[in-house]
Amino acid sequence: MLLKKALMWKCLGWRVFGRGVREGRCSSSGASLDLSGIYPPIVTPFNHEGQVDYKQLDSNTYKWSKIPFRGLVVQGSNGEFVYLTGEERVEVVRRVRQVLPEGRLLIAGSGCESTAATVAMTRDMAESGANAVLVVTPCYYRGRMSSAAFIQHYTQVADSSPVPVVLYSVPGNTALELPVDAIVALSHHPNIIGLKDSGNDIARIALVVHKTRKQDFQVLAGSAGFLLAAYSVGAVGGVCALANVLGEPLCNLEQLCLGRQWEEARELQYRLIEPNTAITRTFGIAALKEALGWFGFYGGPCRAPLLPLTEAERKELRSTFASNGWL
Numbered sequence: 001m002l003l004k005k006a007l008m009w010k011c012l013g014w015r016v017f018g019r020g021v022r023e024g025r026c027s028s029s030g031a032s033l034d035l036s037g038i039y040p041p042i043v044t045p046f047n048h049e050g051q052v053d054y055k056q057l058d059s060n061t062y063k064w065s066k067i068p069f070r071g072l073v074v075q076g077s078n079g080e081f082v083y084l085t086g087e088e089r090v091e092v093v094r095r096v097r098q099v100l101p102e103g104r105l106l107i108a109g110s111g112c113e114s115t116a117a118t119v120a121m122t123r124d125m126a127e128s129g130a131n132a133v134l135v136v137t138p139c140y141y142r143g144r145m146s147s148a149a150f151i152q153h154y155t156q157v158a159d160s161s162p163v164p165v166v167l168y169s170v171p172g173n174t175a176l177e178l179p180v181d182a183i184v185a186l187s188h189h190p191n192i193i194g195l196k197d198s199g200n201d202i203a204r205i206a207l208v209v210h211k212t213r214k215q216d217f218q219v220l221a222g223s224a225g226f227l228l229a230a231y232s233v234g235a236v237g238g239v240c241a242l243a244n245v246l247g248e249p250l251c252n253l254e255q256l257c258l259g260r261q262w263e264e265a266r267e268l269q270y271r272l273i274e275p276n277t278a279i280t281r282t283f284g285i286a287a288l289k290e291a292l293g294w295f296g297f298y299g300g301p302c303r304a305p306l307l308p309l310t311e312a313e314r315k316e317l318r319s320t321f322a323s324n325g326w327l
Helices: 002-012 054-064 086-099 115-127 147-160 180-186 202-215 224-232 247-258 262-282 285-294 311-323
Strands: 014-017 020-023 037-039 071-074 105-109 132-136 165-169 192-197 218-221 237-239
Touching (some): 037 071, 054 086, 086 105, 086 115, 115 132, 147 165, 218 224, 262 285, 285 311
Parallel strands (some): 132 165
Antiparallel strands (some): 014 020
């Protein structure tokens, strides 16, 4: 039965050649989607009444499509997905797919707290045009989220998903990590193709790469702050909040790493660390949205209960970008 299911996914999956997406073919190498590259986990724009501003979403997406990203991640943590209704989450993905060129991947966050809700949201995201889904770890009952619970959850989601599944471990938001043994077990599933790891632990990323290499499993760095280090141990790309505003430099860093131009890559990485820390740890999404306006995008307000930056925070943020040569 497992072999039959694996063969089915080999025939129904997608395979990517270079930068273009082509329909998959049944082959001995299995169903896969080449995730290699840089992705911004895009923000969800709101107007000052707190409603999703779809016109600004269209405008931002058009501008991001001009940067050599592999694709976009929609409804990741920086998309404030936990503050959106189910209908809003699906509609945002649908609108982005309408604007994003067909050759670019759209990875949609479909994680919910229950397995049943995640299965339903995953199907909705696929129907709205997602090429793959990013599934965050359930965390509310974190004390009972064992490896066995995670394996059962992700297996059921992947079994029913029409598109490939990418695991998502983000302990900064969930207060738990997807255990390495669970990742290794899940890497054998024919419809689970990779992991976004936002845990800032390079040794852990290296271990995951090492233990899943035979499965053609792909690891994406979850932050621009350790992108070079992640590439050095075998990551294939990054989903980086900073790419919302500094997309070109992060794509340049990718190319330097792939070309093994480590000295130039280090110098560029150094200049990205402090701005990245400011928008991911120190000030959060409000800072990312503030910075978007400096680089020609629409940021706008966050959805309550997130607060805007104070004037002092705004000045500190701008100083951080300026002192590293970005403003």
